[in-house]
Amino acid sequence: MEPISHEFKARSRQSLDDPVLQSALKNLATGFVDSRRKCAEALPEFEALRDLGTEICDHALANLDFYLRRYEEQVTASGGHVHWASTSHDACRIATDICRRANAKKIIRGKSMIGEEVGINDALEEAGFETVETDLGEYILQLAKEPPSHIVAPAIHKSKDEISDLFQKHHAAHGLTERQTERRALVQEARQVLRQAFVSADVGITGANFLIADTGSNIIVTNEGNGDLTCTLPRVHIVTAAIDKVIPSVEDAMVLLRLLGRSATGQEITAYTTFTTGPKRDNDSDGPEEYHVILVDNGRSTMLGNEFREMLRCIRCGACMNHCPVYGSIGGHAYGWVYPGPMGSVLTPMMAGLDKAIDLPNACTLNGRCQEVCPVRIPLPKLLRVHRTRQYEQRIGSGVFRFGLGIWAFFAAHPAVYHFGTRVIMAVMGALGRRKGVFRRMPLAGGWTQARDLPAPQGKTFQAAWRERQREKE
Amino acid sequence: MTSARDEILARVGKAIGREEIDPETEACLAKRLRHLPDQIRPQWGDDPIERFISKLRAVAATVDVVETDADVATSVSAFIQKNDMPLAVAMAPDSRLDCFPLPDDLKISRRNAVADDVTSITAAEAGVIETGSLVLRSGPKGPTGMNFLPENHIVIVRQEQLVNHLEDGWRCAQETSNRVPRTVNFITGPSKTADIEQTLEYGAHGPKRLHVILVGAQKAPDR
Numbered sequence: 001m002e003p004i005s006h007e008f009k010a011r012s013r014q015s016l017d018d019p020v021l022q023s024a025l026k027n028l029a030t031g032f033v034d035s036r037r038k039c040a041e042a043l044p045e046f047e048a049l050r051d052l053g054t055e056i057c058d059h060a061l062a063n064l065d066f067y068l069r070r071y072e073e074q075v076t077a078s079g080g081h082v083h084w085a086s087t088s089h090d091a092c093r094i095a096t097d098i099c100r101r102a103n104a105k106k107i108i109r110g111k112s113m114i115g116e117e118v119g120i121n122d123a124l125e126e127a128g129f130e131t132v133e134t135d136l137g138e139y140i141l142q143l144a145k146e147p148p149s150h151i152v153a154p155a156i157h158k159s160k161d162e163i164s165d166l167f168q169k170h171h172a173a174h175g176l177t178e179r180q181t182e183r184r185a186l187v188q189e190a191r192q193v194l195r196q197a198f199v200s201a202d203v204g205i206t207g208a209n210f211l212i213a214d215t216g217s218n219i220i221v222t223n224e225g226n227g228d229l230t231c232t233l234p235r236v237h238i239v240t241a242a243i244d245k246v247i248p249s250v251e252d253a254m255v256l257l258r259l260l261g262r263s264a265t266g267q268e269i270t271a272y273t274t275f276t277t278g279p280k281r282d283n284d285s286d287g288p289e290e291y292h293v294i295l296v297d298n299g300r301s302t303m304l305g306n307e308f309r310e311m312l313r314c315i316r317c318g319a320c321m322n323h324c325p326v327y328g329s330i331g332g333h334a335y336g337w338v339y340p341g342p343m344g345s346v347l348t349p350m351m352a353g354l355d356k357a358i359d360l361p362n363a364c365t366l367n368g369r370c371q372e373v374c375p376v377r378i379p380l381p382k383l384l385r386v387h388r389t390r391q392y393e394q395r396i397g398s399g400v401f402r403f404g405l406g407i408w409a410f411f412a413a414h415p416a417v418y419h420f421g422t423r424v425i426m427a428v429m430g431a432l433g434r435r436k437g438v439f440r441r442m443p444l445a446g447g448w449t450q451a452r453d454l455p456a457p458q459g460k461t462f463q464a465a466w467r468e469r470q471r472e473k474e
Numbered sequence: 475m476t477s478a479r480d481e482i483l484a485r486v487g488k489a490i491g492r493e494e495i496d497p498e499t500e501a502c503l504a505k506r507l508r509h510l511p512d513q514i515r516p517q518w519g520d521d522p523i524e525r526f527i528s529k530l531r532a533v534a535a536t537v538d539v540v541e542t543d544a545d546v547a548t549s550v551s552a553f554i555q556k557n558d559m560p561l562a563v564a565m566a567p568d569s570r571l572d573c574f575p576l577p578d579d580l581k582i583s584r585r586n587a588v589a590d591d592v593t594s595i596t597a598a599e600a601g602v603i604e605t606g607s608l609v610l611r612s613g614p615k616g617p618t619g620m621n622f623l624p625e626n627h628i629v630i631v632r633q634e635q636l637v638n639h640l641e642d643g644w645r646c647a648q649e650t651s652n653r654v655p656r657t658v659n660f661i662t663g664p665s666k667t668a669d670i671e672q673t674l675e676y677g678a679h680g681p682k683r684l685h686v687i688l689v690g691a692q693k694a695p696d697r
Contacts, residue, residue: 137669225680305489
């Protein structure tokens, strides 16, 4: 999809007024956040595993040239093919070519963020293929023609009623005309419809949670089992994965898997963790005849060489957005591209352009919760500040904002002027606000006082009060 | 014209500050592949068999513990009766399953599962005590479709097949020929989804029920 991150402010306002979304976000704050905490507390080794996981990712990135080559060798040795894509466009072209060569008609997909990033569905449909998303959340969004709003729970913003309507409208073609209202019945109906897609598809496309250099395997982690059917039943299996997904060995993968489920949904392990290596073997009674991997760069080799390398440790668990107060208020669609929340605010400006996503690095309170819960300890607030600095240096953003920042910089750089100014302001505000104790309105802070009152200061600055206290102590 | 592969590898090399990998570094990295230096694995104090069972039950799998091979039939019958399932199963063409007598009234097809099979029976390569996971591998004896297509999946695992950690489970799934199988599944509970209003439902695409028969345990803990 085309990034629309420049609409961030308008879309945020819409999100705040969307009751369905707001109730879903409230559930998220209790659901994923609580289960993650419980799961982390139940494992005494969790913090040590986070350190080790961080080390493993750093090691893999620092030696990515070696591991990419080893991975390619091993995939080839197991009978698979590796394709390299510098850009989204290349990745789509390669996937389309594979499907054409295979004389495919119907293509099924297992949920993958890289697929969303490169826009693989649109490309395949433009080329005349029929594509069906098989992850229930992604399937719902495909029917609704909407992008995901969370990287783990893509349809989190959809209510059961909306899903009932969508199924009734689209499943009539399958002879299912009754409007289902129970969750169980909806899941059952989707199972029935998608089962047909599974058995009739020619090509299955999945992502990969990890790629293993030592064995040439890819790992996919699901709870539904859709990924497994996608890579088992069709005669061609295509894996789309970013180059930073390569890790050295199965042992390394197990460390990261112990972090992934716990951080994402608070599960020790998901229902299905699957290692796939090459096409079916000679005597196997099922599995695909062809196995292809499309390795996508799309700006990652640039990030590897600059201050954003640490972002490439990301294992896409979604913990940062689950714990983000900004995401928790506006949901994923406001961010305007496939990656929302803190990780998205770091990635989107890198991939879509810093000038196309001006608001994202600034839509952050720098409270640091994302970094606190990130399983591979990515310093997300620091990386967001790097974007802010770059925006300022490249003169991106509104003139008013830069002007205000300039004024602030002047005061910050002249302490005497700053102290004098704040003393005057505090004294005036203290005197004006003495009677009510609060200000209902404040010039230049209308947005802030719209939802709350500003407490009146006591008349002295913090520094002055501090000095007095120190003197009293002596 | 250089290929996309060479371009990407050149950019990666530039980003990490080397055009080529010197032989010494390469040897070091190859050695690391064989041995991860720092091992941290979850530890536990509770009884391993009880832990395995309780981990599985915690994710809504049913577990029967039986003493002998002959007892497997009883567990299969009870599971089928309790859930009102048809008396027909697809059973993996795996000779390790031959020793288990099954109920006489059960129609048994020794083949891969098809889309409308209701129940399958397979043999696990291992059970992982750490997580309660069953390890299954693809091959002529164990088609992967059996683990996902039917609504009910019965997995038989022997007590001596229980191993401590996920890493051990992976090793058990390897063939002697040193060749990685096409598919290794770690299965921990039935298929589920929370994609509708963050509420759990079972049987999204894979089995609605996972029934594990643990054979050979001396003491059958209370259910």
